[in-house]
Amino acid sequence: MTTHAVPGVLARACSEVRSAGPDDAVAGVAPRYVARPADLAEASAVMRAAAAEGLAAVPRGAGTRLAWGGPPTRCDLVIDTRRMNRVLEHAAGDQVVRVQAGVGLDQLAAVLAGAGQRLALDPPAPAPHTPPGSPSPAARNGSGAGTVGGVLATGAAGPLRLRYGTPRDLAIGITVVRADGTVASSGGKVVKNVAGYDLGKLFAGSYGTLGLIVEAAFRLHPLPGAVSFVTLDCADAAAAHAAIAAAADSALAPSAAEIDRPSRRAPVRVGVLLEGDPDGVAERAARMTELLGGSGTSAPPDWWGRAAAAAADGTVIRIAFWAAALTKVLRAVDTAASTAGLDPAVSGSAAAGVIYAAVDERAAPGAVSEFVLSLRAAVNGEAAAGPASPASGSAFTAAGSPSRASVVVLHAPSDVRDAVDLWGPVPSLGLMRAVKDQFDPDHRMAPGRFAGGI
């Protein structure tokens, strides 16, 4: 790897800039420089310098989900947010926290727990694949589940999404730096607020393609006094679907309802999370057990929330669908997998309509590609052809509209990435390109990482 001398304009902008090393590659693309701004002012200065030099920039937090998305078409500069790791304000009485983007989720959780509160996000933390004996950077700074900025930028969410939604639902304010260095905020630090456009929604899940997230404010929730996991094994997809539907349809307020099936011939494990006051949880767990069968325990099953971790170096595919289609989706996975000669692990938030299929890294790229394409064809075709109620089919077809499902490759080995379109069809791609053109007219922010090549 060639070492590049840091241009003066960049060195003057930021107190910590260095030439990039081999570990700084983003999805295999080597940057020239790494800047670690200390604060918002430096972050803005770095972005101005990058604009002046025409540098393509990729934001990076702990790197937990840096493998998600496509490889950047250009990457000159990595902007590492981890020096910006301060909890700016924890207004416990208001159940609101304001943090810098580089704060680790684990670090934040520890601060909030002191006040009996939490940010109700539990994105899967990929299994560490650092060699034994060398603690990963993430483990060192308390960001094992990633940084706040990274979680927001990828829209990552875990089992709790059923009750609390995804990062976009909990963010109440955001401060970003635009590609040209302009600092902009929207929202604020109150939960209820409709003043102006909500840039937090736009930046949540934008993979760094619109600008650099520097600060965010979140709504918090009380830590539950008790938790109970009701778990059971189901013989097949239909039985698991029935259990998930019964849990979601019950009045027992589940916080999560997950499935997990490590291999096609294994039973489908179902787990339902109940949270709250200890007496209430015990009572609801008893009722949930009566409803579903199975048993309740206060510890999560070992497979809980590990959806995307199942294939840290392999391919992880996110399938989103309307919850009523669960059986059809699981069967479509099986059909596509057997055609491709694969046996993916399937798990995720079935009641919320988001599950993951994980294929290990030894699978042939062609087979993975075939699996993704046939799964995509099956769920798109199924959703258009078999609406849940008679009148609803026309609703989506009238405007040449999307199907009710999507199949997105979150991350994959490079040879798989080369073989398959990671995102599949994207509704309103034209509007998304227009948004990108406005925020980043020179296409210097994480170019090529996102849907539709954005």
Next chain:
Amino acid sequence: MTAQASRAAARPGAAIDALVPRMTQICGPDGVITDPLDLATYECDGLTAHRCSPGLVVLPTRAEQVAAIVSTCAQAKIPFVARGSGTGLSGGALPRSDGVLIVTSRMRTIIAIDPESRRAIVEPGVTNLAVSQAARPFGLFYAPDPSSQVICSVGGNVAENSGGAHCLKHGFTVHHVTGLEIVTPQGELTWLGDGTGAAPGYDLVGAFTGSEGTLGIVTKIVVKLTRIPEAVTTLLAAFATMGAGGAAVSAIIGSGILPAAIEMMDALAIEAAEAAVACRYPEGAGAVLIVELDGPAADVARETAAVRGICEREGAYEIRAAHDAAERAAIWTGRKSAFAAVGRISPAYIVQDGVVPRTALPEVLERIAELSASSGIRVANVFHAGDGNLHPLVLFDDAQPGAEAAAAVVSGEILDLCISCGGSITGEHGVGVDKSRYMPKMFGPGDLDTMQLLRCAFDPAGLCNPGKIFPTPRLCGEVPGVRRAPHPLVASGQLEHF
């Protein structure tokens, strides 16, 4: 622009008149309103202080008609404004005399309900309450419940990101919308999102929701439905002072309980409600608190007992509990009638919609009382205490010269107070035309400029509900600070000031 169109534009109103045949072709003769008297019925929304008779009103019944209408306007460079039921409180649907008002109230079909996926697909003119009514047989409801839910439309709710009393626990409109079919400001029919809530690409559903009609017009909405809770209990607690009521609110939230709603009214608001609907709230109350708890029955029973205990400890001298719908309605009557009821004690009033951090409530209420005392202008307080959303009602006599202006000053000072506490100028009513001048107090030039990039992506021509939200429109594609000629929107007469 063709030579014919240029000539038409030279005479005020002529450009609009020229659209009538095409609009009639699209919507049919009974879908186009040109009579000045009929047009005048659309001159304002729920905020009657701002009025303007629209140039033309069209009443489409299908999404394709909306697309054809917008595309006609876009070609003729005529501004257009969407309107649902017209219940908005910030003038977001204020028409333009040189523009077309597109009323979606005839698009009121509930297209589908998918109970297992907990989704409904509805047209924009469907009323908020109608969605819950249609979902009820499946044990489901549509959670956002603005006070106007009997009449307000889901399309309007999407435009305003409407809240309601129960959004403390259940969230706002944006948390319950997973897909939108829209007509873009260029007249193209397209879907944002796919109803799953996890569609690939930017979250344009989230960005569009709450954009106050400035990014396009919604023609179909996929909403989330929520399981009807097993139990609901409503408590009414009377306190001698606002301070004691406020302390109870903090203690309830601090205990880890998340009620569905916590509402508070002060003595003046209680007096008005009593005069209007005889709500029979406890006599002599300086503040009443309404706390609603919902969820699994055992949890609700335990939380009800806990909330009762907290209220007693904080000095509540009377607590009532409602356990069925009729008793609940009796408690809510006073709160729900409060805005209109103020008409019984004052000829006119301004409804304000500021937000403060919940913990700042006691201080802010005290400062509002001081503002009221020093100005001699009465202020009644009704608010969503759980999330710090104040609705001060600033009372005045519109027969007195200068009284409205004086009330507006107090109302503005209350907003300044909210901003200085780290709050917001609007919690649920929107910015519209009413508060655009306050936006620069809450947001800096970089913030406003960046927000308008989104506007430029959707509506580069600036024809879709222009003049709302932003005090100064951004010229799309311009480099900031190097404008040399008059703004084209000013030059073309589409905007009065820049």
